[in-house]
Amino acid sequence: MQETRTVRRKVRLRPVRPGGWWFDVLLVAGFGALTWALAAGHLLDLDLAVRRWTVDHDPAALWWTARILNLLGQGGALLMPVAGGLAVAVAWRARSVRPLLLVAATFLVTYLTIGPLKVWTDRAAPSAVTKEPFLAPEVAVPIFNHQLPPGTYDMGYPSGHVANAIVWYGVIAVLLVALTAGRLPVGAYRLVRFAPPVILLCTTTYLGYHWLTDGLAALLLGWFLDRLLHRVPWNDLPLPARLRGWDGRYPDGRHTDGRHTEPTN
Template sequence: MLLEPSESERSIGDRDLTAWRSPAGRWLWRTFDALVRRLRNADLAALVLLGIAGALTVGATWVAGEIYEAVVAGDSVAGLDRPMLNWMVSVRTPELNAVIATFSASGGQLWMSVITGLAVTLLCLRWQRWTPLVLMVIAVTGSLAMTVTGKRLTDRARPPLTESIPPPETSASFPSGHALNSIVIAGMFCYLLVSHLSAAAARAATVTLTVLYVLAMGTSRVYLGHHWLTDVLAAWCLGVAWLTVVITCHRLWLTQHRSHSLSAR
């Protein structure tokens, strides 16, 4: 198995991931290239950039927590929480409760770890590369760091136990760990898969299923009364931000390796 990128990794359909068309993208590539030249190692440069971006993302989580507390105190966006929970409680049925509770449990630490580990192992064996493992470890590490940071900073109380479906949750409510981790993990799998799918219909189906899964997982947390709506919305925003960071760093790494290959010819 190799970490060296394959040709299939460098594009999604007709989109060349190593081509930076926007001024901001070209500036980012020049900055990364300068870092590679200074460190004389593209892999090390990518890790340094990820470390800096990770620290900034965790810091952004702290800022988001501060803004979130101000929003809750102002009762603006948070005013959606109680009406949404009331509506979710009103549509509950014993059968639906059982189905949604089982589905939501698949996004918990135990089952999500097992499912993710098996899926990553399959992709690594199938493609004969370490890329899925490396990217997933990086993505999950950042996701967990943001979850822990957000919960410790806000310490927001969950919805009342009388309105939640057992088993009860004991950690802080903000942000929703299920929603944050599911969007990061599912989003990373989606990114990996679409870069290896040649058919546009298959790529569209993969993206659609990913979005539906993420929406269903986040909504299930509100339905069960384990999180407020704003916990889930914030988790989705943080997850998208972190995915953008990881994918951008991977694109820079791909670009550097392609540039090195061309210059070596």
């Protein structure tokens, strides 16, 4: 009697662009250097100058436009439900549980990194200067300010809106490519992928939700997390026995040789 053997897929990390780990190290080093500079008192004048400019240039039409566009960064109310709905649609169509694993991993990665960093760095929002508790600028702008008064919003660094936008819209773009079987127009893909982080960097700074450096730090952190998630070979990860009935491969926006592809027209 011939023995039946189970052939396992070889699991290899997917390449990202720019390739190699050097760029990931550069992103982490940049985040660390920016955090150190703020802790040492550098760049605080830049944050204050940008905030003064936004306060002096706040016509109602521009403020409301920024307020509406800022809703693009609502994680619990928008990003996670949209990504989850797309993952369910792709999973059902491809008979694959793997899109759900991508969304679950994204939630865990963002939850275990962005939130703890906010708590650790203890930075007030710029709006604390103009709204209750009406802090002096030199009190609101420092990082690692563990002497902030009770009730102060003190989880400003890095910006969760910006970091989440990079990570979650990257996932949404991949799922849209999968759902459309690669027929998503290039322009639509790039718009979903890159526009929200830029919009949220501008709107969170303009509205006084975050200092400029909060958003810059979030860009570095979010890009790093995004690259980690895109390195994972979701189609090749071994699954437990109970999930193997839904072990289909789904189009994840990549060629079989590992090169990332944007959808073609």
